[in-house]
Amino acid sequence: MGKNKYYCKIDGVVHNLSDVQEVLDGKSERNIVLIMYEEHGMDIVSANTFESVLRFNNNEIPSDYNEALRRWQEYNQARMPKSPPKPRCPRCGSTDTIKWYDTIDADNGVYVKRWSCKKCGKSWMN
Numbered sequence: 400m401g402k403n404k405y406y407c408k409i410d411g412v413v414h415n416l417s418d419v420q421e422v423l424d425g426k427s428e429r430n431i432v433l434i435m436y437e438e439h440g441m442d443i444v445s446a447n448t449f450e451s452v453l454r455f456n457n458n459e460i461p462s463d464y465n466e467a468l469r470r471w472q473e474y475n476q477a478r479m480p481k482s483p484p485k486p487r488c489p490r491c492g493s494t495d496t497i498k499w500y501d502t503i504d505a506d507n508g509v510y511v512k513r514w515s516c517k518k519c520g521k522s523w524m525n
């Protein structure tokens with residue numbers, strides 16, 4: 400951390416974010432999102448993202464914002480819940496399957512969930 404720690408390169412342009420640094424240092428009560436929006440020409444959505452990246456970066460202004468943004472996005476990506484794996488066809492092992500509902504008792508609205516394999520046509524319950 401040098402004395403110019405509030406210089407931040409955003410999209411190739413170096414911004415002097417001493418106003419943001421004052422907020423981080425507790426010397427200012429201003430809203431970081433509004434500072435980025437009003438003083439540094441960010442749109443409001445990008446300004447909100449900027450603040451999130453800043454928090455992710457241990458409340459330090461990154462010297463290269465785009466690099467910090469990429470790390471933040473990668474972190475969020477890794478935390479995204481994985482979608483459950485699609486069931487495999489018990490006959491051919493394909494995951495190209497579709498879910499559908501088979502009517503057991505239409506009068507009483509009883510259905511069972513079934514899977515069908517688009518590859519070999521097998522259908523099964525699970």
Ligand SMILES: [Zn+2]
Pocket residue numbers: 488489490491492493516517518519520521
């Ligand atoms: Zn199959």
